[in-house]
Amino acid sequence: MRRAHLLLPFLCLLGLASHAQAPLAQWHHLDPTADHVMGISTDRAYELLRTLPNKPAAKPIIVAVIDGGIDTAQVDLRHVLWHNPKEIPANGRDDDHNGYADDVYGWNFTGGADGRNVFRNQKEETRLYARLRPQYEHQTLAIVPPGKKDEFRLYEQAKEAYTTKRAAAEADYEDDARELTKDLANVATLRRAYGVAVVDSGRLRQPPADTALTRLAARYYQAVRGKFANLDSLTNQYRSYNAKLKQVLDCEYNLAYNPQPLVGDHPADLAERQYGNPNVKADPRDHGTEHGTHCAGIIAADRANNLGVRGIAEQVRILSVRAIPMGDERDKDVANAIRYAVDNGASIISMSFGKYFSPEKNVVDEAMRYADKKGVLLVHAAGNDHLSVDSTTQYPSPRFLNGQPIPNLITVGASARTNDEQLVAKFSNYGRAVDVFAPGVDVVSTYPNDQYRPGSGTSMATPVVAGVAAVLKVNFPQLTPADLKRIILASAAPVHTQVRKPGTKQLVDFATLSRTGGIVNLYEAVRLASAVPVPAAPISAQARRGK
Template sequence: MPHPRLLLPALCLLGLTTYAQAPLPQWHHLDPADKAMGISTDRAYELLRTLPNKPKARPIIVAVIDGGIDTAHVDLRHVLWHNPKEIPANGRDDDHNGYVDDVFGWNFTGGADGRNVFENQKEDTRLYARLKPLYEHKTAATVPPAKQAEFRLYEQAKKSYTTNRAKAEAAYQQDSQELAGDLGRVAALKKAYGVAVLDSGLLHHPPTLADTALTKLTAQYYRWVRGKFPNLDTLANQYIRYNAGLKRRLDYDYNLAYNPQPLVGDHPNDLTERHYGNNNLRTDPRDHGTEHGTHCTGIIAADRTNNLGVRGVAEQVRILGVRAIPNGDERDKDVANAIRYAVDNGASIISMSFAKYFSPEKNIVDEAMRYANAKGVLLVHGAGNDHLNYDSIPAFPSTRFLNGQTIPNLITVGASARTNDERLVATFSNYGPKTVDVFAPGVDIISTYPNNQYHSGSGTSMAAPVVAGIAAVLKVNFPHLTHADLKRIILASAAPVHTQVRKPGTKQLVDFATLSRTGGIVNLYEAVRLASLTPVPAVTVSAKDRSGK
């Protein structure tokens, strides 16, 4: 059993590959016939090459709303959107859209002075901090009828914050003790073997020690580093990073006193405000947000022609980056503005790998999603990584508007793994037969990482861009497809899989097909085949050219 500190729920960094001279192995591109539950990318492109009378391919724009992108990455720099109406670095708003020098996209989590928000509170913390002065020590009986709804929200936020803060404190204290023990054991092994670095070769074939306990410990650590880490120090650094993440939750996520918004300089209560932030998408390459956004971007569209690193799902795509997601929870205002910015700049598809469990201004996110729907834009969203039933929890962005109507242009995605056995569904993935539309590869997905590097990551954060990439391939090669067509075809491509799998968060075996609306895993080959059967309208009238040209 791997150490629990390696089973991270979001972006699981399971190893590092530096600059690569040839494409790295990516299982999610494989076909089920290869004994890997991939999306059949190569078969799909072969089919596209042989289709008779296929419409002429047309480049499109795909937006990634995330935590930033390394715009200088060798595998991404040639696939990034460039604002054709903006002159770089002249300090002027050349296209008069309200955003100065938005050459690659925009950052709604930064200030006009160039500083950026890397950390933010969880939404329950923000709510509790804001409402506590109004309702502390009050009861429902003492609150006016007009304020009852807000009082109930205060109580929910307080309960959630108090519970999560206590869990975070306990987790950090326990892990700190375990970390100290691990580092002590690593030091003991180094001393016993007389080496400065315990590489995997030594751990596999160690010199004989008189201390049998240390010998057993060596074998245990080898099982944990085998195939994932070059040496034990790399594993220990993973433990240290995990512990720092637990400390970060106390310092920022669940800290009532922390408030980074003055740095941005917007008016938080003005939900109509749209023009704030800066043009810095890359921010700090050491920041988790930039790591996450860079990873998601590579899954969609890493250069398929340069024979380097990794290959994205889609080609002839330009990635428009919108930074709106800090560590912690995103603000509804930023998400709504990010969607509108992407739509207004020609995105046909928007990939969104973020989620939270409170959404006090959901109405403005709903309005932005309706705006995207009216403009023919498809939204693809990761279901989340808390192994919960999405049908029965308040999670946001949700699959329904506040009025209960299903959001028609949204696809919600769970994460699946490589093998067609009881481990097919990712252990961390949220699921839901009514609210999760499909599953897609989201475990051990190798993709781009800042500074020309490549990491393997796991999460529904990885599954959503796989689906966004599939949607992009369809839209590029069959431009007549509407966003409704894209959703219909993608869902239809996911044939039900009836493998008995472990229900996320439990040991219970269930039919994989019961965990989502389609019961299946997306497949690019099947999606292309279905798209090729969708007739081209005799006359196509477009309200707006979304090609980016």
């Protein structure tokens, strides 16, 4: 049966557990040597921390998750969430005078003052094409005034991207609609063959009276067993998937769609900061809350309650900043989200989002400079389009507009559990602009309504690295963003396994797919951090091991 899940950066595969279940297996915590799995050696790192002599006293920190929201009631998260100590909940007043009323758990830059929220937005190329088309639709580069040529080129790039992706989205929707029609007809046929209103997996195991349908029943049995109660549940999932494909057309690649008036800000005023609402949770049926909840759990799900999953970091409080809808985030919202996180004490910011156009990149750059000045490390997803980000820039990019590298930013690709051809995630972006890889395939973490599910994407790899940074900052509080970045990158020894280059069947050396050529390792990072003072210049992981 077709229909892999709709979109990365997040893949929900199976609901695994309620909050009552004991801890679930999480391969990303395992050790490559002892467990023969390409994890980050979490337990080994904590064993080392317990034995270190003269280690500085641990200092709790705040880690911000800029995403689509977090389920604040999730049993494995509710005790690790940041609470604004100066804000009185739900009184409608800005008690701490920071410009954001009732920001108890964080802030939402994709909502309006009346409580409504933006769940979906256009892709950035759609916004750009819609905005610039009236000015440039009938122009050519030769007749555009010199001062407008760069903007005209941007218009042409946006138009090409929009046109290509809109056509692909239409084809996906139409192909899936045809498949859905076939599925519904097949299910109706099987109902008649079995003579029942609801066909469950037990029924499908028995050959129908019409032996010509035996193979059809077997196909649907494979699709249903262990996953769905019956064929109606399966087709409901298919309908939901098809509706999501339609939403992509109706919202992300729709030139006329514009949810921004709901927020009530002034989009052209890039200095505007006080807008939005305090709803960081959103609707649990919305993709954003699932995504942000999953990322938060990877970083800091309660390690002491013996339930569900364990996060990477202890003594961390998660600050939720909601700025990422389905579709593409606005640069203005990203910049404000970074500034809000910094101003509210975050030491590390996890950013599992990205896009391929950034028309107001200058405001994001300034926010990143502000974060660096305040001692905050930024960790960002490389993207899930199996592209080289050396030739196709993904934003936020690792360089400022002036070409200088962003010193407090780590860009993360996704790796898998086995040290073989499949070690690099088939969807992951790659290139020298990617600093390091981290586990990002079938990573089990928190999910809304006290559930736990595996997710795949550089969105999962990013909070892994943010969690590693958090462990270092908690236990070695003197480390600066530059120190944290240097240590994390040095912890990733080059891996020379021949792997399938993402998006191709070509075998390449894994070490050629990123700046470090390796996978982050918490044990090695702790070992390096314990050898403080940190050297002024980066050295290779091999050199640190004395090889």
